[in-house]
Amino acid sequence: NSLNREVTLLDYGAGNVRSVRNAIKKLGYTIRDVEKPSDLASAEKLIFPGVGSYGQAIRILTQKGLVGPLKDYIASGRPFLGICLGLQLLFEGSEESGGCEGLGIIPGAVTQFDTTLGLPVPHIGWNNIAPTRGSALLDGVGDRRVYFVHSYRATPSPANADWVLATTQYGGEFVSAVNRGSVSAVQFHPEKSGSTGLDILAGFLHPDQAVAARGAERAAAPSPTFSSLSPTSTSGPHGLAKRVIACLDVRSNDQGDLVVTKGDQYDVREKEGGRDVRNLGKPVELAARYFDEGADEVAFLNITGFRDCVMEDTPMLEVLRRASERVFVPLTVGGGIKALTDSSGRSFSAAEVAAEYFRSGADKVSIGSDAVDAAQGYYARGGVPDGSTAIEQISAVYGKQAVVVSIDPRRVYVTDPAAVPHATVRTSKPGPNGEQYCWWQCTVKGGREGRDIGAVELARAVEALGAGEILLNCIDNDGVGKGFDLELVGAVSKAVTIPVIASSGAGCPEHFSEVFHSTGAAAALAAGIFHRREVGIEQVKKHLAEQNIPARL
Numbered sequence: 001n002s003l004n005r006e007v008t009l010l011d012y013g014a015g016n017v018r019s020v021r022n023a024i025k026k027l028g029y030t031i032r033d034v035e036k037p038s039d040l041a042s043a044e045k046l047i048f049p050g051v052g053s054y055g056q057a058i059r060i061l062t063q064k065g066l067v068g069p070l071k072d073y074i075a076s077g078r079p080f081l082g083i084c085l086g087l088q089l090l091f092e093g094s095e096e097s098g099g100c101e102g103l104g105i106i107p108g109a110v111t112q113f114d115t116t117l118g119l120p121v122p123h124i125g126w127n128n129i130a131p132t133r134g135s136a137l138l139d140g141v142g143d144r145r146v147y148f149v150h151s152y153r154a155t156p157s158p159a160n161a162d163w164v165l166a167t168t169q170y171g172g173e174f175v176s177a178v179n180r181g182s183v184s185a186v187q188f189h190p191e192k193s194g195s196t197g198l199d200i201l202a203g204f205l206h207p208d209q210a211v212a213a214r215g216a217e218r219a220a221a222p223s224p225t226f227s228s229l230s231p232t233s234t235s236g237p238h239g240l241a242k243r244v245i246a247c248l249d250v251r252s253n254d255q256g257d258l259v260v261t262k263g264d265q266y267d268v269r270e271k272e273g274g275r276d277v278r279n280l281g282k283p284v285e286l287a288a289r290y291f292d293e294g295a296d297e298v299a300f301l302n303i304t305g306f307r308d309c310v311m312e313d314t315p316m317l318e319v320l321r322r323a324s325e326r327v328f329v330p331l332t333v334g335g336g337i338k339a340l341t342d343s344s345g346r347s348f349s350a351a352e353v354a355a356e357y358f359r360s361g362a363d364k365v366s367i368g369s370d371a372v373d374a375a376q377g378y379y380a381r382g383g384v385p386d387g388s389t390a391i392e393q394i395s396a397v398y399g400k401q402a403v404v405v406s407i408d409p410r411r412v413y414v415t416d417p418a419a420v421p422h423a424t425v426r427t428s429k430p431g432p433n434g435e436q437y438c439w440w441q442c443t444v445k446g447g448r449e450g451r452d453i454g455a456v457e458l459a460r461a462v463e464a465l466g467a468g469e470i471l472l473n474c475i476d477n478d479g480v481g482k483g484f485d486l487e488l489v490g491a492v493s494k495a496v497t498i499p500v501i502a503s504s505g506a507g508c509p510e511h512f513s514e515v516f517h518s519t520g521a522a523a524a525l526a527a528g529i530f531h532r533r534e535v536g537i538e539q540v541k542k543h544l545a546e547q548n549i550p551a552r553l
């Protein structure tokens with residue numbers, strides 16, 4: 001019934017589905033939650049966003065008595081849309097969680113991406129899809145990219161060919177969408193894929209209208225779509241796009257207002273007058289502006305989070321709640337993510353702190369200071385994970401793709417690499433005394449304290465502990481506008497398999513192509529040039545495409 005604007009959501013409580021809810025609401029639908037097995041029997045349209053690990057999902061569904069009713073729903077031919085793990089669970093099983101069995105509806109098993117190919121794993125970011133046939137779900141997507149984040153994938157085979165609706169290339173071909181009758185599922189996240197994703201969700205929710213609207217759009221482009229943005233056709237090379245991320249450093253100013261600020265080498269106070277905290281705008285407004293301008297992701301860093309108890313002082317949670325209603329690309333939040341005790345003596349585990357952020361709309365949390373302690377502890381134990389760190393605990397519950405480690409390093413020059421226990425590189429920019437080598441010292445508390453560990457060693461340790469991505473800042477280059485520290489980004493991206501986000505120092509579009517051409521960075525982040533409107537995000541993307549670097553336009 002196309003007039004029935006209600007959709008049932010199967011949220012089994014293992015992670016954040018807030019953005020799916022927000023996207024459904026944005027398209028004018030109300031949500032009914034599955035509380036008990038009989039809610040599946042009475043559902044007319046079902047969305048199943050899989051979150052957490054494969055094994056955990058199956059365990060919870062089994063405990064709640066939902067496996068049988070879910071299979072019955074799917075077999076009944078009523079409209080079904082699985083998202084991410086919600087696609088993988090339809091297959092027979094997964095290598096994840098020790099070869100756990102799935103729902104067994106589609107032939108084939110889900111396996112991990114090959115980590116020996118030199119491609120970053122998880123597969124994170126915006127990639128193309130190649131439909132195998134026409135469908136209400138994907139018609140009209142064309143070469144607009146969608147957002148993926150996963151380490152495991154199903155592969156097409158003759159046995160599942162009648163199910164495969166689209167495939168994507170990432171070190172080989174994997175299944176990015178399936179469909180048979182009114183049962184569909186996608187490996188990517190439509191709720192995080194900007195206007196393209198909202199169009200795909202619209203194609204599921206009201207296929208007749210979606211098809212009609214797309215037909216009209218093709219006949220009279222440009223025309224309104226289901227979303228606020230009109231889609232643009234991409235040019236330039238296909239494949240996983242290099243991401244361009246807008247970063248908002250957030251803190252309270254001296255008047256107590258939460259503001260987006262921006263430092264020079266981490267000093268966020270005005271150079272003149274009363275040394276006020278620089279105020280570059282309001283967090284939610286700026287995030288919405290960056291979404292509209294085409295940012296591939298938005299990051300909020302609560303830069304004084306290390307000294308606040310984020311469970312007591314919660315303006316960032318409100319920022320996330322409001323931002324996630326406006327921003328349909330991934331949101332990362334950092335600052336103060338660690339195990340905490342509040343002023344009344346109540347303790348929270350790091351996973352509980354992270355849960356609060358995920359519930360409020362974050363897709364990833366970023367860990368700074370606590371990751372340095374974690375890495376130092378890891379090496380002190382002889383390189384053995386013991387499950388005690390925030391990185392391990394959060395990634396065990398929410399998956400490694402939800403855990404970013406933010407590094408705040410500072411360059412240290414040395415004459416003789418053998419004189420320090422850290423990984424050094426021969427630098428093309430010798431030090432003040434002609435030193436030919438350098439390493440990058442990690443700091444905590446926003447650069448206020450140095451620690452005896454290098455960025456390369458830290459990156460290796462946090463990867464081993466279960467981080468899914470590295471946000472690599474550079475105190476020396478922050479706010480300077482002379483480009484990223486290519487030697488630092490090169491050294492860290494060579495040391496790990498997980499994606500590295502280059503950060504600090506972008507001053508013009510050429511700095512982005514430079515970092516992508518000369519290092520293995522998967523993404524590049526900037527703050528000051530975007531806040532001050534010196535360079536536009538679209539301008540950066542166009543430049544990348546002209547340079548033959550895959551970018552989402």
Ligand code: 1PR
Binds near residue numbers: 366
């Ligand atoms: O240690 O877990 O509480 O996390 C604190 C977080 O806050 C860390 O991610 C840390 O990087 C960040 N942070 C702390 N102090 C500052 C500061 O600036 N005083 N900001 C800070 C880090 C660096 C980037 C910046 C880029 C790009 N800012 O986020 O946006 O350098 O800037 P540019 O394009 O203008 O050069 P915890």
